[in-house]
Amino acid sequence: MSHQAIYRRFRPKIFDDVLGQEHVTKTIKNQILSDNIAHAYLFTGIRGTGKTSTAKIFARAVNCTNNHDGNPCNECESCKSILNETNMDVIEMDAASNNGVEDIRELRDKVKFLPVNSKHKVYIIDEVHMLSKGAFNALLKTLEEPPEHLLFILATTEPHKIPPTILSRCQRFDLHRIKIPTIVENMRKICDEINVDIDENALKLIASNSEGAMRDAQSILDRCLSFTNDKIDYETVINLLGTVNYQTIMEVASSLLEKNIEKTMVLVDDILDKGKELSFFLDELIIYFRNLLIIKTTNSIDNLTKVSEDAVNELKVISEKISIDEIVYYIEELSSTQVDCKRALNPKILLETKLIKMMHNSNTFNIEELVKRIEMLENGIKSDKPIYIKQVNTSPKQKEVEKSAINLTKDQPSIKSEKSEEEKPVKKSIPRNMGDEEIYNGVVNGWQNILRKIRSENAGLQAIIRECNIVEVKNKKIVFEFDPKFTFHINAANQSKNKTKFKEILSGFLNTECEVEFIIRNEEKKQSKPKQTIEDIYEDLKNEFGEDKVEFNQED
Structure with missing residues (x-):
């Protein structure tokens, strides 16, 4: 008889043999017992966790004529034919080599026929994520409205590559990585059954290198058996895996x-x-x-x-x-x-x-210890007491950090003086009682500084305000105008929060309480700043009646 790999020889035959996946097997068994089977299932997980094995057990269980608590009996004609791979109603496909549209169209034509000797026709599609986009589209209609006798079981290691339209039509089960103690226990049972002596440390090393995949662990054990038939020890596994003791x-x-x-x-x-x-x-x-x-x-x-x-x-x-x-x-x-x-x-x-x-040049050091030493330095300088710090081996980076800390603490008196200045009560400046013209001139002369101040606090408001110009000041109300094309800007400026913020910044800049108003420019009659001097009146008269009609005699 030819040699059979351990992972095939000891493949699970019933749901109870599938280790570490109780959350999957229990649910499926309950569905079988209650005759509540869906038309499509998706098994996902890393390699060697039991996806295909669970699918094959499922295919036998739904067709078994002598079911035991949801498990297949593996003794009836249906179970035996599926185990021997002679049952025409259970078809296994490898999507990696049958991923074209024509392959799925051929499958779609065949699923219409009733099962020959079984209750359900079962299609197991392994590595289903390898199907092309066209193949998925061809499969979609069958998954959406399958015949009553049909059961699809899809398996994949990369579920994120499957279209959402396919995922939404399947009951998804995620198979977990198998824990190391579970793998060790199963490997020990296998070794006992085949009469092989193996060290406990060797078992743990095999389980650790399997990364949660039972099949990988069984394959490593198979290699070890090929190397020696006497006893498998830790060194044997180390040499075969190429790892380091x-x-x-x-x-x-x-x-x-x-x-x-x-x-x-x-x-x-x-x-x-x-x-x-x-x-x-x-x-x-x-x-x-x-x-x-x-x-x-x-x-x-x-x-x-x-x-x-x-x-x-x-x-x-x-x-x-x-x-x-x-x-x-x-x-x-x-x-x-x-x-x-x-x-x-x-x-x-x-x-x-x-x-x-x-x-x-290791730059590792204990941060907590360094913080404590810096605190000791600071406390010692504040109390004017001598500082004694135990010298320890430190890395160059730590010495540099400590040196910086000491340099900072040397300036502690100046820091104290600054702190004492800060602790003094701050005298609030008394608002000035400014006239309208003084407010007008203050805004005009300091406009760029006002815009910079607005930008530092609210860049969006600055983008609005920069499009307006001051027109006049009446009873401490500063009037700004916008060009008629800036409709959005004036509406935004007149919003309560923007108007309040602008008023707050202006009042702070001028050191006087003031109000603000925004208007649209009237092209027929332009506003001007307050006219309070004789020179201002003279300029207005010249503009109104002509320079040759008005004379201005300024007496000394």
């Missing part, structure tokens, strides 16, 4: 934290000389610091990744010796290094340079 990762991380450049370079050379993938090594190192951050911030070990129970205690000890800022610094720098190395012509040299830079 966790103990080595911990040594590299410790040497980084200790700023031990020589030891770090030796460890990195040893890792890369063994043929380990550089990106995998950096990924493991980033995950190590991520675990440190989780322990430091949450004081919990529930969400740790790719770490054995033996290493948890050591992580707790190290987390107490390092600040959150340092951990975040290393995660950011290592992530940046990982991206840069993927583009580098010589990634090993770049990696070594980045690591040395991290250790030699």
